[in-house]
Amino acid sequence: MAPRSGLKLGTILGIPIYVDASWVFVFALITYSLGREYAQLHAEWTSTQHWALGIVTSFLFFGSVVFHELGHSVVAQHYKIRVISITLFLFGGLARIERDPSKAIQEFNIAIAGPLASGFLASVFFGLTVFFPQSQMVGAAGTRLWQTNALLALFNLLPGFPLDGGRIFRAIVWGATKDFAKATRIAGASGKLIAYVMILLGAYGVFNGFVQQGLWTAFIGWFILNAAQESVSQVAIREALAGLSAADVMSYEVPSVSGNTSLEEYGAEVRRTGRRCHMVVNGDRLVGMMNVHTLNSVPREEWAHNSVQAAMIPRDKILWTSADEPLLKLLERLLTADVNQMPVVSNSAEGDTHIIGIVTRDSILRVMQTRSELGPLAASR
Numbered sequence: 001m002a003p004r005s006g007l008k009l010g011t012i013l014g015i016p017i018y019v020d021a022s023w024v025f026v027f028a029l030i031t032y033s034l035g036r037e038y039a040q041l042h043a044e045w046t047s048t049q050h051w052a053l054g055i056v057t058s059f060l061f062f063g064s065v066v067f068h069e070l071g072h073s074v075v076a077q078h079y080k081i082r083v084i085s086i087t088l089f090l091f092g093g094l095a096r097i098e099r100d101p102s103k104a105i106q107e108f109n110i111a112i113a114g115p116l117a118s119g120f121l122a123s124v125f126f127g128l129t130v131f132f133p134q135s136q137m138v139g140a141a142g143t144r145l146w147q148t149n150a151l152l153a154l155f156n157l158l159p160g161f162p163l164d165g166g167r168i169f170r171a172i173v174w175g176a177t178k179d180f181a182k183a184t185r186i187a188g189a190s191g192k193l194i195a196y197v198m199i200l201l202g203a204y205g206v207f208n209g210f211v212q213q214g215l216w217t218a219f220i221g222w223f224i225l226n227a228a229q230e231s232v233s234q235v236a237i238r239e240a241l242a243g244l245s246a247a248d249v250m251s252y253e254v255p256s257v258s259g260n261t262s263l264e265e266y267g268a269e270v271r272r273t274g275r276r277c278h279m280v281v282n283g284d285r286l287v288g289m290m291n292v293h294t295l296n297s298v299p300r301e302e303w304a305h306n307s308v309q310a311a312m313i314p315r316d317k318i319l320w321t322s323a324d325e326p327l328l329k330l331l332e333r334l335l336t337a338d339v340n341q342m343p344v345v346s347n348s349a350e351g352d353t354h355i356i357g358i359v360t361r362d363s364i365l366r367v368m369q370t371r372s373e374l375g376p377l378a379a380s381r
């Protein structure tokens with residue numbers, strides 16, 4: 001949920017392009033294996049030619065992955081869905097979009113645009129090998145590149161989450177059944193099946209002498225398995241929190257503590273009441289927030305001669321929510337900021353804000369758990 005970062009390469013069509021640290025390793029590995037391959041196939045070239053073409057081919061391979069992601073991005077932007085970033089990582093690329101498409105046909109078109117872009121590049125590189133038959137270097141690089149792009153298109157069309165084919169599959173089921181959650185579960189299950197097949201095939205390869213290819217296949221299968229599980233559980237969370245806002249789970253009781261209380265006394269108060277979070281006041285004025293986590297960050301021997309006011313989260317650092325904030329968005333903010341609770345504030349007619357309650361991570365998890373025990377309700381759709 002936190003934005004993926006890494007080394008920023010530049011911006012295309014307003015979309016920042018990042019590379020994950022793992023990509024440096026992939027780039028070196030691909031360049032090395034291409035250089036070796038060219039050296040074996042064309043012993044008559046100089047070694048500078050082998051390695052220079054290896055580097056150029058790697059860059060074009062890398063450009064091909066960006067082109068694939070731009071394919072998805074252009075269609076998403078056409079539907080007014082903002083593309084936050086494109087990141088290249090160990091297993092290819094990822095275009096992060098701001099929200100899921102709202103219609104099955106939009107998801108279908110966004111998903112299929114990537115494989116179509118790769119298919120287009122495959123035919124361009126194939127064309128180069130046909131139209132420049134006299135150049136061995138163009139022929140060698142063009143062959144690798146059209147094959148890689150064709151493979152990229154075909155592999156991504158496998159009908160299982162999180163691959164593009166899985167999204168296409170989900171869009172079709174979604175369109176047919178009008179049930180997004182069910183479609184995701186089916187595409188997720190199919191993604192897991194594909195992952196298990198890849199892991200088994202990989203293991204079979206390893207035991208039959210194809211160690212490198214086998215390990216690589218199994219590794220990608222394992223990655224798909226994790227991603228499929230993650231997308232299914234994300235939808236489960238979304239389903240469980242659908243239609244709820246902060247007001248539904250907030251506690252109206254907001255305990256407070258005076259700023260000059262010692263941490264020793266505060267610790268005793270927490271132990272006695274079991275309340276884990278307090279607003280800190282000086283007289284009538286709210287000055288900050290104090291909780292068990294903050295208390296524990298102060299060494300035990302300093303509790304006696306430190307006050308709550310010295311250790312608390314100051315007022316301007318507190319993250320607030322409002323009663324109508326959707327719970328899913330609030331949970332994402334809690335997780336991103338790594339905090340356990342947020343006070344709920346309301347704006348009165350006179351324009352001043354006051355605290356009306358508090359939402360904790362626990363209260364959100366409790367409602368998720370309860371809802372999953374009860375199963376989906378007709379009313380919650």
Ligand SMILES: [Zn+2]
Nearest residue numbers: 114115156164
């Ligand atoms: Zn794709």
